[in-house]
Amino acid sequence: MIPFLDVKSIQLEQADELKAAFSRVLESGWYILGNEVTQFEKEYADYCGAKECIGVANGLDALILALKALGIGPGDEVLVPSNTYIATWLAISHVGATPVPVEPVIGTSNMDPALLKAALSARTKAIMPVHLYGQPAEMAPIMYFAREHGLKVVEDGAQAHGAKYQGKRLGSHGDAVTWSFYPGKNLGALGDGGAVTTNDSELAERIRVLRNYGSKVKYHNDVIGYNSRLDELQAAFLRVKLPLLDTGNARRSAIAMRYLDGLKDIPGIRLPQVAEGCEPVWHLFVIRHAQRQKLAQHLASQGIGTVIHYPIAPHLQPAYAHLGLRAGALPISESMHAEVLSLPLGPTMSFDDVDAVISAIRQFSVE
């Protein structure tokens, strides 16, 4: 059996340290916004090369709080990839703004900067590039466009911890970058967690206030805030995991290179492409195949797990029926949703298992 992702084996690699972190928090007697959160924020900001990091409850809240703190709200439009995980769209809706989808470049699956202009209106206030599947979006043209039109940029980094764009780690290319520490992400906790990184200290302060009931001083509430704090315990676990992030990403990258080499020249398979200046961290290895369902079944019959990221485009979800975007409205995204398949990949996967997946795919293609 080759699982799609073995999260348990990843956590067990550091079992003793995680248990020690638990004991440290247990015995500290301080369980909300304590030293572990403060230290993790400092360590993750340093890792990302950002001035500030604010720990929050999860990746969706990170997106919502960043938009809210930037003043995005009702009547505003936000440019967002048509093929992202729905969380990016949901955050826009939760602050009362409207998502305006921008189609991706097929090879990289990331937002196509050349299509921003056509999506712009007098109401556009922000762009939300997503570093999908662990590959940085093309930030240089996106930032250029944003500055030219006075737009804020909130990057969704939930799948790209440690990825580099033009030699610099993601974390401060745009106005704010949001992170998720959901267990299956490249930097995953043992539960929910999230963060925002930014170089803007005033923005960071607004997010800090928003995550904690709109309060700087206990029982003094300046704005209508949330309860969205990164757990002290999850912060302690993340401090154990962060020093191994680069090692895990390097292992992911070696597996991706093996897939790219082993699957090249197979008819019917389209492989992911890496854009210039991008150093991806291979959160997912996503291929495209016209017979996606049959291929997935063939692999399943050999005990190989795959997942579809994602089966339904956000604009075709019942949640977004009110936008009135019918099937055919976003053809690039729709064709991707029909063809993508994510192969097994994780920092504890062996090369033998990678080779087994490659030969199972080769076998399917000659049948």
Ligand SMILES: *Cc1c(COP(=O)(O)O)cnc(C)c1O
């Ligand atoms: C996982 C993910 C999120 C949401 O993170 P949660 O911590 O689960 O709320 C947001 N955006 C993208 C692209 C994701 O992959």
